[in-house]
Amino acid sequence: MEVKYKLTFKGWNNSLKKNKLLGLKCRDCGKFTCPPKMTCQECGSINLEVVEMSGEGKIVTYTVSYVPGEGRYVEAPILIVMVELDEGPWIMGNLTDIDPNRASIESLIGKRVKLGPHSKVYPGDAYSTGEEAQGGEARPTFIFA
Amino acid sequence: MALRKVAIVGVGHTPFTFGGEKTSVELFSEAAMEAINNSNLKPKDIQALYCGNCLGDFSEGQGMVQSYCADDIGIAGIPATRFEGACASATMAIRDAFIWVASGFYDIVLAGGVETASKMGTPLATRTFAMFTDSHYEYPSGLTFPGAFAMLAHLYSAKYGISFERLRRQMSLVSVQSHHYGMYNHLGQLHKEITVEDVEKSFMVTSPLTLYDCCPFSDGAAMVVLASEEKAKKLTDKPVYIIGVGQSSSGKYSAQYKYLPRLRARELSVQQAYDMADIKPEDVDLVELHDCFSIASIIAVESLGFADFGHGGELWEKGETKIGGKIPINISGGLKSKGHPIGATGASQVCDIVKQMKYEVEPQRQAEEVKIGLTDTLGGDGVLAHLVLQRGW
Ligand SMILES: [Zn+2]
Numbered sequence: 156m157e158v159k160y161k162l163t164f165k166g167w168n169n170s171l172k173k174n175k176l177l178g179l180k181c182r183d184c185g186k187f188t189c190p191p192k193m194t195c196q197e198c199g200s201i202n203l204e205v206v207e208m209s210g211e212g213k214i215v216t217y218t219v220s221y222v223p224g225e226g227r228y229v230e231a232p233i234l235i236v237m238v239e240l241d242e243g244p245w246i247m248g249n250l251t252d253i254d255p256n257r258a259s260i261e262s263l264i265g266k267r268v269k270l271g272p273h274s275k276v277y278p279g280d281a282y283s284t285g286e287e288a289q290g291g292e293a294r295p296t297f298i299f300a
Numbered sequence: 301m302a303l304r305k306v307a308i309v310g311v312g313h314t315p316f317t318f319g320g321e322k323t324s325v326e327l328f329s330e331a332a333m334e335a336i337n338n339s340n341l342k343p344k345d346i347q348a349l350y351c352g353n354c355l356g357d358f359s360e361g362q363g364m365v366q367s368y369c370a371d372d373i374g375i376a377g378i379p380a381t382r383f384e385g386a387c388a389s390a391t392m393a394i395r396d397a398f399i400w401v402a403s404g405f406y407d408i409v410l411a412g413g414v415e416t417a418s419k420m421g422t423p424l425a426t427r428t429f430a431m432f433t434d435s436h437y438e439y440p441s442g443l444t445f446p447g448a449f450a451m452l453a454h455l456y457s458a459k460y461g462i463s464f465e466r467l468r469r470q471m472s473l474v475s476v477q478s479h480h481y482g483m484y485n486h487l488g489q490l491h492k493e494i495t496v497e498d499v500e501k502s503f504m505v506t507s508p509l510t511l512y513d514c515c516p517f518s519d520g521a522a523m524v525v526l527a528s529e530e531k532a533k534k535l536t537d538k539p540v541y542i543i544g545v546g547q548s549s550s551g552k553y554s555a556q557y558k559y560l561p562r563l564r565a566r567e568l569s570v571q572q573a574y575d576m577a578d579i580k581p582e583d584v585d586l587v588e589l590h591d592c593f594s595i596a597s598i599i600a601v602e603s604l605g606f607a608d609f610g611h612g613g614e615l616w617e618k619g620e621t622k623i624g625g626k627i628p629i630n631i632s633g634g635l636k637s638k639g640h641p642i643g644a645t646g647a648s649q650v651c652d653i654v655k656q657m658k659y660e661v662e663p664q665r666q667a668e669e670v671k672i673g674l675t676d677t678l679g680g681d682g683v684l685a686h687l688v689l690q691r692g693w
Pocket residue numbers: 181182183184185186195196197198199200
């Protein structure tokens with residue numbers, strides 16, 4: 156039997172550009188997988204449904220990158236955060252409403268955040284040529300809740 | 301399945317440099333011929349080549365380098381295979397070579413790796429190293445490879461309740477020790493003592509990691525010759541046996557959330573190696589571990605079983621990682637000082653442990669009697685591979 160990918164990067168990306176963070180809910184164990192995969196990241200099931208995630212959670216860690224990859228120097232410094240979503244999964248993104256140079260463990264870790272009104276989009280480079288990346292690759296863009 | 305015993309019968313290692321003038325093939329051939337000569341063999345005796353190489357496509361526009369490498373030393377006809385597992389590539393190559401010799405399929409295999417990462421310059425090198433993170437779901441956020449470990453450093457401090465000031469000093473001590481021993485490694489890239497203050501005052505790459513928390517970009521090659529026990533006994537009176545191997549993989553960084561800052565793949569891989577070797581961490585006399593970033597060493601020693609979780613940095617605080625300490629670590633200078641030509645690094649770790657066992661390193665960094673050594677090699681955000689080596693005399 157043919158097995159189709161339930162939520163592809165293209166679908167996830169196009170949705171995030173409209174500020175909707177999609178994920179997968181497992182019909183077998185009830186848990187969430189986000190970013191999406193073929194299988195539930197908790198139990199391995201492929202019995203999954205696409206759901207909209209709350210986009211809310213708390214910061215578990217971060218870094219401020221001053222030396223980004225080629226072609227991204229204009230973005231530096233970049234404040235990258237790892238957020239534990241209320242549904243459980245962790246997801247990487249950016250935090251936009253604090254000056255990256257003022258970021259600290261005290262000001263960030265454990266703080267509540269939510270998806271902001273505008274998802275930033277990485278326009279891509281010579282290595283992101285696929286149709287799934289056309290129009291750029293969206294990144295979860297958080298603000299303090 | 302009954303496996304044959306497999307020995308390392310010779311090693312070869314080029315100098316590790318920044319902006320070297322040699323091609324990947326040339327570097328490979330220098331390391332390969334040294335390893336073959338030291339094994340009392342000729343190239344025609346090699347039955348297969350397993351070669352780690354990650355970024356030759358980008359640094360030299362050269363794919364499929366393993367085939368040209370075999371040809372360069374006059375053995376174009378043999379099966380030559382390239383291994384790509386980011387910075388763990390060469391250890392993966394040696395592990396597979398071990399398996400094929402142990403199984404009886406081959407008797408003599410040449411394995412290791414080569415890289416010319418420094419040729420790319422920092423912007424392209426940073427871009428290509430970031431390819432060893434999830435390209436669609438995590439790179440768009442700006443993630444770099446040091447960025448992944450920077451996030452682990454903050455997480456480590458928060459999760460284990462260690463003040464950042466203390467962790468900062470522990471990380472600095474890791475780099476200071478690596479530079480100290482690296483001073484004496486004539487094949488290493490950096491020869492410069494540094495202080496805790498130097499580390500903390502150097503420029504911020506990605507918070508909290510400064511320049512001196514990070515290994516350099518490097519060119520170089522390292523190769524080893526593996527032989528079945530029967531062949532090895534005819535070739536050398538100092539065989540170094542590979543008595544345990546392990547390898548494990550991970551999903552993208554965020555998908556590892558249940559374990560971070562621990563890297564679950566390291567724990568799975570090293571346990572395979574320990575079990576196969578039938579040893580415990582306390583049996584290990586010397587470790588070469590993957591200190592791509594200072595925090596990476598602290599995280600590594602915990603999963604390898606040399607410290608409790610949250611207490612890895614205390615080993616450096618107490619000097620237990622030096623020669624004569626509880627567990628000497630990276631007496632080569634590690635990736636930090638010796639350099640990190642990524643596709644070659646795992647083989648370089650093996651070379652140094654073999655030379656330590658044979659009392660062939662510089663006297664200033666010669667460890668006390670090494671009977672059992674462990675290599676720990678990390679690729680990207682979660683390919684791990686381990687080898688346990690045992691002195692055979
Ligand atoms: Zn499930």
